[in-house]
Amino acid sequence: MTRNEELFLRAQKTIPGGVNSPVRAFRSVGGAPRFFARGAGPRVWDADGKEYIDYVGSWGPLILGHADADTVRAVQEAAMKGLSFGAPTEAEVELAELLVQRVPSMEMVRLVSSGTEATMSAIRLARGFTGRDAIIKFEGCYHGHGDSLLVKAGSGLLTFGNPSSAGVPADLAQHTLVLDYNDAQGLRDAFAKHGKTTACVIVEPVAGNMNLIAPKPEFLAAMRELCTQHGAVLIFDEVMTGFRVGPGSAQGLYGITPDLSTFGKVVGGGMPLGAFGGRRDIMEKIAPLGPVYQAGTLSGNPLSVAAGLVTLKKVAAPGFYDALTAKTKTLVDGLAAAAKKRGVKFSAQSVGGMFGVYFAATPPTSYAEIMASDKEAFNRFFHAMLDGGFYLAPSAFEAGFVSAAHSDADIAATIAAADAIFAAG
Numbered sequence: 001m002t003r004n005e006e007l008f009l010r011a012q013k014t015i016p017g018g019v020n021s022p023v024r025a026f027r028s029v030g031g032a033p034r035f036f037a038r039g040a041g042p043r044v045w046d047a048d049g050k051e052y053i054d055y056v057g058s059w060g061p062l063i064l065g066h067a068d069a070d071t072v073r074a075v076q077e078a079a080m081k082g083l084s085f086g087a088p089t090e091a092e093v094e095l096a097e098l099l100v101q102r103v104p105s106m107e108m109v110r111l112v113s114s115g116t117e118a119t120m121s122a123i124r125l126a127r128g129f130t131g132r133d134a135i136i137k138f139e140g141c142y143h144g145h146g147d148s149l150l151v152k153a154g155s156g157l158l159t160f161g162n163p164s165s166a167g168v169p170a171d172l173a174q175h176t177l178v179l180d181y182n183d184a185q186g187l188r189d190a191f192a193k194h195g196k197t198t199a200c201v202i203v204e205p206v207a208g209n210m211n212l213i214a215p216k217p218e219f220l221a222a223m224r225e226l227c228t229q230h231g232a233v234l235i236f237d238e239v240m241t242g243f244r245v246g247p248g249s250a251q252g253l254y255g256i257t258p259d260l261s262t263f264g265k266v267v268g269g270g271m272p273l274g275a276f277g278g279r280r281d282i283m284e285k286i287a288p289l290g291p292v293y294q295a296g297t298l299s300g301n302p303l304s305v306a307a308g309l310v311t312l313k314k315v316a317a318p319g320f321y322d323a324l325t326a327k328t329k330t331l332v333d334g335l336a337a338a339a340k341k342r343g344v345k346f347s348a349q350s351v352g353g354m355f356g357v358y359f360a361a362t363p364p365t366s367y368a369e370i371m372a373s374d375k376e377a378f379n380r381f382f383h384a385m386l387d388g389g390f391y392l393a394p395s396a397f398e399a400g401f402v403s404a405a406h407s408d409a410d411i412a413a414t415i416a417a418a419d420a421i422f423a424a425g
């Protein structure tokens, strides 16, 4: 038995499923998860000492690669001055100022400790600001595990949702309307029917939780127009896309100004940090200024803030995103070319430093299309790449991530490994 297998058996005795977040359990792809012992740059080593080139990067935060020296040093220095105060610090002000400078749609921002906290708080804020209860989300988009967001589409079109998780009260879920991603007409129809009672629309501006689905230009534009027309709050959930798809995040890439934005992952550089922010008139409704309550013992934690500040400063280096975007495109173009050469039904695409690979003839543009892709083929590919020392996201319905630490040689080796797998059939 390998050390990984031993650890997985042991972990399952005290931790549900042996993991602290479900997707890590490999249930979608099968087999035992890898327990990581160390990471450096683009690489990780598992409990058996096996080395992998990592394309998960802790699900997006590690845009600089594992154990980035500057980030680690900043966290160490902060730690020497105290781990947490539960009181304001200068560094939090510096990070808030940097975030509102980098994200022009944000006039004010509140720091929290996870993406879930950010989206949960943004939803409550939108409801408090508008005095309305209904929210709109899209099937296949994941916004963390806040109750109102663990909802799946209702039985009939435009009927309110049902819980997608046990423990979510039906009478809460029925305030959530779940529509189809990239369906602008469906959104128009929903607003025609529910516009007066809709508090907000929350969307992943580039979907990354049903694998990568790129937005159709008219989809985001319609969303902006309809929210303005009906007085609903437009929330861009940029937890994954924030500072990942470009220097201006997805809102900068597509030129759409949301009313609120949520961030996580990259903004914490691998440490627990999330943020939500936006229009001043909305943000001033948040306690202690306004009636919408939100709080957190470790919000703005000095170590997370230190990691976030270094990360956001380093990604602002000239050419950082041009290089990351080009490298990621080289990866997906190389994978697609290898599959085509070998006659494998496969496609791939990237947006900035995130990418999707699909066992489908063309990149899916909707939840239904991604669900029709060949999941078993992906799972076989995943394990063949894993055996070869390449760690992809352990699910056909997750996006992948490239870091600044991945070298051209790493990308070339990844393409060569995939080519050999495609050739083997």
Ligand code: KE4
Pocket: 021, 022, 023, 024, 059, 114, 115, 116, 117, 119, 142, 143, 144, 145, 204, 208, 209, 237, 238, 239, 240, 264, 265, 398
């Ligand atoms: P966290 O609470 O996990 O920090 O953030 C929740 C969240 C919110 N919004 C978006 C767009 C997200 O992608 C996420 C979290 N993403 C998943 C990856 N699919 C995190 C991995 C996991 O759940 O373990």
